[in-house]
Amino acid sequence: MAITILSLHPLENLPEAPGSDKTHHLIAYAALAFPTALRKPKRWPIIIIIFALYSGLIELIQPYANRYGEWMDFLANISGLLVGILMAFFTNKLTKRAQ
Template sequence: MILVLITVASLYPAQYLPSVPGSDKTHHFIAYCALMLPIALRRPKYWLAFALLFIVWSGLIELIQPHVNRYGEWLDLAANAGGVLLAIIIAQGLHGLIALRKT
């Protein structure tokens, strides 16, 4: 569901989007962190494949955006990848803390 919301918001004409505080890169970072975190916490068998899929997906969105009256920016892709990476780091840290508490 989060991926659908991100995709729609990323391809929707910018002039119709609500104004929200914060920078565009921050929004990208938070959105992709929120997308990856539940998967990284759950750690399914192919969680790394999900991370790569989300990064590739965000790159495809950046390529499509100029065709729907938006601007594709490679820094957006970097912010998206950073959000995915932060989610993995948070999840690994939480899993490490849980393992320490069990011992």
């Protein structure tokens, strides 16, 4: 829900925030994917694909919400999903090793 609001809320200017816009996209989508990939519910890869499609849809809708849709943002979103999956993979591996 937070990603939708932050991505589609009309803005006159982007707010000042440390880091680049692409870094914020990567972090948001890594945070979205991490718990799903960590928990691995039934058909979790399909959920990740839905997240990817969702991020592309947001980029397509943004021009209609007084925002800018960018393909580089979409690539940052996909990268974030991959980072979240990798973080969950290594977290699960470390947790199993500690048991």
